[in-house]
Each structure stands twice: as C-alpha cells, then as structure tokens.
Amino acid sequence: MPSKFILLLLLAVSSVQAQGKETPADNYKAYCIQCHGSEGTGKGVNARDMSVVPRDHTDAKSMSGRSDETLFKAIKEGGTAINKSILMPPWSATLSDEEINDLVQYLRKLCKCKFG
C-alpha cells in the first residue's frame, strides 16, 4: 500500500514537472538568442561590446569539439565552469536539468554535429 502511494505521488510530481517544462526552442529563444543570435551564429544583439564573442552554435567544427557533458556544464554552471568566458552565465536557477539536456540536443541540431 505505501509503495503504491509513493508511486502515485511520484507520478503526480513528475506530471507537474512535465507541465512546467518548456520546449528547447522556446528556452533558446528566451535566454540564448540575446547573445548567440536569432540564427545561432553568435551574433546576438548583446554581442557588440563583448570582449569574447559568443559561440557560433552552427559551427560544426568547434561544436563537435565539445561533449554533451561539457555543453550541459556550460549551460548549467556558466562559461567559467569549462574555462570559458564569464559572459556566459549559469542558468541553473532558470532551467531544470531536463531542459538543459533538451537544449544540448537542440544545439546538436543547430550544428548538425556530434561530439568527436
């Protein structure tokens, strides 16, 4: 009986999370394009005065040099977590791990590339 209750509770919790989950396209539009650009080429509206230009997400060569784990870490903990720019902030308070994983897959579609 208690295990059934826990199962129901888990189901309820996961469905709430699923409801709150945004699509990677919407998250990219809301939080990423301001720097990485509406076409993902790193030419966002904020890029003008930056000392380090934002990553071009359509650049298969540089994007294939980063593992999914590295991309996940950069989004979640910010650029400095992978020895890159402070201008890339951590999004851990904004996005769930699941949403970040979805964004990593979204980036793979943008670059049309895999790691390695």
Add this chain to the structure above:
Amino acid sequence: MKRILVVALLGFSAAAVAEEGVLQGDCAACHNIKGPTAQTLKAVFEKKAPDLFYAGNKFRQEWLVSWLQKPTRIRPAGMFHGDHIKVGVKGDEIDTSTLTTHPALSKADATSVAAELMKLKPHDDLIAKEKVEPGTISMQMGEMAFDKFLGCMACHLIEPEYGGLSGPELYTAAKRLQPQYMLSFIRSPQAWDPKSMMPNKNLSDANIQKMARYLESLSKEAANAK
C-alpha cells in the same frame, strides 16, 4: 467646518478611486498589476510591459512621478528582445520600428498613479531579508567587477553606448529602484519572477553589496553628466 471636512474627504476618496481606475484600466491594459507573474514562456512572450504588481517593493516613488511625466526607454530592445530584433549586416540589431513608447501623464496623474503603485507590496518578505551595508566602491573597481569578473555587461548598459542591450539600462538603476530591491533581485531574480531573463549568478553577499553600491555611484555619475 464639518462640511468642509466631509467635502474634502469625499474629494480625496473620489480622486483615489479615479486613480485606482487609471491603474485598473489604462495601466492594466499592458502591465500586470495583480500578479502572479508569468509562469510559462508562452505568457512571457505575450507580456507587453513590465510587471507592476510589486511596484511598491521595487520603485522609488519620486522617480515614478518624474518618469511618468516624461517617459524614456529603459529597455533598449523592448520588453522581450526577441520581438524587436532584425538580422543586419553584422548580426542581430534592434528593430526600432517595432518599439512602442509609454504615454506621458500630467503631473497630477503621475503623482497619484505613483502613490497607488507604491501600495502594491506583495513581496515585503523578500525586501525584509535585505540590508544595505554601508561602504564605498571606486568606480574603477565597480566597473571592473561589473564587466570582467561578473559579466553583467553582457546584457546591461552601464552608459548609453556601452554594454548589452537585452536587459534594462543600469546607469539609471539606482535612481529608479529601491536599494533593497536591487540586492534582492541580484540575489535571486527567480524569487521575483521564475522566468526572468536575468540568470542567478550565485553572487556572494559581499559582491551583491558591491554591485548595488556601484549602481548607486553609477546613477549619481550619470545624473551629474546630464
């Protein structure tokens, strides 16, 4: 005497009702004045103007009175940058043709609308957690932290021609905002708005105080320059 008092009271309450009307009607056409804030990105994308339901926790009343009479743009790329960009030669640029302006109010209306806005304080709890620590920061150190160590310049202007464009300009921030609000919002933008465009950079208490001090100095400098 009694009659004068009654007339005065009636007049006062009628004016208050009228201003509540402006807030509920004209302001509420674009601003969220009742809360809660947008819970989904779909709702965020539909926002026409900043939330005002916690205006009394956020703004300085004297700034509201003055700005409402002579409104200027605070967010260079509008409420949601994604709606106001076009692809130019060097990359995305602001499409100014899509930006709208805020109507100007008379002095009397601005004064009473500001007074009504200041009553909206659902987040006293968040404000009460913050304490402004006395101290100073040199403009040079502040700017270095803002640009290089913390990376805030990515999204915010610290002078009209330097910085990012998606966030609100910050050289006027301390003129606009209450000190505790600045501390609280830097500490956790998501406590105010879970879908905020501003990330939580997990700043230490010391850095939060430093940035608020820098913004205070910056606003004074910007005001002096005018």
